[in-house]
Amino acid sequence: MCRLQSSHILNCRLFVLLVAVLCVASCTISLVSSYDEVTDKAVQDLAAKTETVIADATTNGGSYRKHAGFYTEAQGSINAIEMRSSLYKQNEAEINTLGKLRTAMHNMGRIHQIAGSLRSEEAEGVRSLLRSLIHHQIAKKRSAQITAPAS
Amino acid sequence: MNFEETLKQMLSAASKAAKGQWKAMSDFAETEFRRLGASAMKLEANFAADMLEAATQTSAKKRTKMEKIAKERATLAFENLKLAAEAVIEMFKADLKLAAQDAVNAAMKVLATSVNASLGVPLL
Numbered sequence: 620m621c622r623l624q625s626s627h628i629l630n631c632r633l634f635v636l637l638v639a640v641l642c643v644a645s646c647t648i649s650l651v652s653s654y655d656e657v658t659d660k661a662v663q664d665l666a667a668k669t670e671t672v673i674a675d676a677t678t679n680g681g682s683y684r685k686h687a688g689f690y691t692e693a694q695g696s697i698n699a700i701e702m703r704s705s706l707y708k709q710n711e712a713e714i715n716t717l718g719k720l721r722t723a724m725h726n727m728g729r730i731h732q733i734a735g736s737l738r739s740e741e742a743e744g745v746r747s748l749l750r751s752l753i754h755h756q757i758a759k760k761r762s763a764q765i766t767a768p769a770s
Numbered sequence: 771m772n773f774e775e776t777l778k779q780m781l782s783a784a785s786k787a788a789k790g791q792w793k794a795m796s797d798f799a800e801t802e803f804r805r806l807g808a809s810a811m812k813l814e815a816n817f818a819a820d821m822l823e824a825a826t827q828t829s830a831k832k833r834t835k836m837e838k839i840a841k842e843r844a845t846l847a848f849e850n851l852k853l854a855a856e857a858v859i860e861m862f863k864a865d866l867k868l869a870a871q872d873a874v875n876a877a878m879k880v881l882a883t884s885v886n887a888s889l890g891v892p893l894l
Contacts, residue, residue, distance in 0.1 A: 743850070
């Protein structure tokens with residue numbers, strides 16, 4: 620009778636252990652929002668347009684007047700990317716960086732406007748912020764490959 | 771299921787996943803800080819040169835205007851470098867979380883594969 624009881628307890632413990640292992644093994648943790656291809660592409664597009672303007676302004680002396688439309692369009696693009704980023708949970712770093720990019724883009728436009736020209740080092744803040752965003756998308760993409768279920 | 775072997779594989783997968791993210795983010799942060807530092811030095815030199823050029827103006831009105839522009843463009847450009855440096859740190863922290871997440875998930879993936887192999891059915 621006593622042997623039967625202890626065997627039953629052992630079976631229960633093994634069952635609980637098996638369930639625990641299955642639960643742990645079947646779950647993945649998420650500390651940062653997942654990779655979003657649309658955001659990635661939008662950041663890349665904004666970076667390409669920004670580089671074109673910086674190249675024209677720093678090497679050809681392209682005026683603010685010529686590129687005024689770009690600065691307005693860039694603010695719109697940043698707002699649209701931020702709107703999409705805010706739909707994801709645990710995405711604060713990306714949203715904060717987009718806010719910084721908005722301020723930096725406005726500052727760069729102001730320099731371009733008051734000085735009538737733009738120096739390469741004056742565009743470095745905006746460039747660096749775009750690189751940070753692109754790098755973060757690459758890190759998320761790499762992470763998505765690790766988190767993907769084994770085929 | 772060989773628990774010791776599975777544990778070894780889990781640790782190896784976790785370490786590999788975390789190292790991949792760590793190398794990428796530390797290389798990126800170092801390069802960015804170097805670039806931002808170099809730009810700050812150039813901005814400083816530009817500001818000094820602009821102020822010097824303004825000082826050579828005979829017209830007081832023109833001199834004041836040039837000084838004002840030099841100060842404003844330097845202030846805005848330095849503010850942008852500060853924002854960029856803050857973003858590098860913020861992204862570094864987010865990527866650290868990603869590295870931790872990848873390490874745990876890579877280990878879980880090994881465990882799931884091992885459990886499936888042990889049961890003989892793709893349960894997980």
